[in-house]
Amino acid sequence: MARAGLTTERVTRAGAELADEVGFDQVTVSALARRFDVKVASLYSHVRNSQDLRTRIALLALEEMADRAADALAGRAGKDALTAFADVYRDYAREHPGRYAAAQLRLDPETAAASAGVRHATMSRAILRGYDLTEPDQTHAVRMLGSVFHGYVSLELAGGFSHSTPDSEESWSRILDALDALLRNWPTT
Secondary structure (H helix, E strand, C coil), X not given: CCCCCCCHHHHHHHHHHHHHHHCHHHCCHHHHHHHHCCCHHHHCCCCCCHHHHHHHHHHHHHHHHHHHHHHHHCCCCHHHHHHHHHHHHHHHHHHCHHHHHHCCCCCCHHHHHCCCHHXXXXXXXXXXXXXXXXXXXXXXXXXXXXXXXXXXXXXXXXXXXXXXXXXXXXXXXXXXXHHXXXXXXXXXX
């Protein structure tokens, strides 16, 4: 079997594509070797094992989402920024469900600190400064936004809203309106 011009980046990107096609939980070094038509051992010079591959896919997904969010947030504030940020997550999850699932992978503290996850947190906090939130309320609000975005996207991807009216777009818009109103009138501690 040929080595197929493998690099760590190519292996990671192929793993991300595989995750989008079959689900992140199904990504293994063996499955990727079949995709490249190489022996599993050929991939071990690029990734240590399936966990290393999954971590690399998670880091790629976090980076891709952070880049999209940074572009979407440029020049925006308040509700406009909140909506742009939320839409990035939702759109990314719809386009790349396996990568989105990968972005939820628990990373060890050192890897997490060096990941684009830090950029996500920084952007979340920048949005919240537009609502005049300070600590510890800002941390509570970051957690709330992440929970709402992830919860909605996860339910939507699982088909949870496809069986009823109104359309999920309408619900998404109303949820963002409600979050904006809550952030503007945040109860102080």
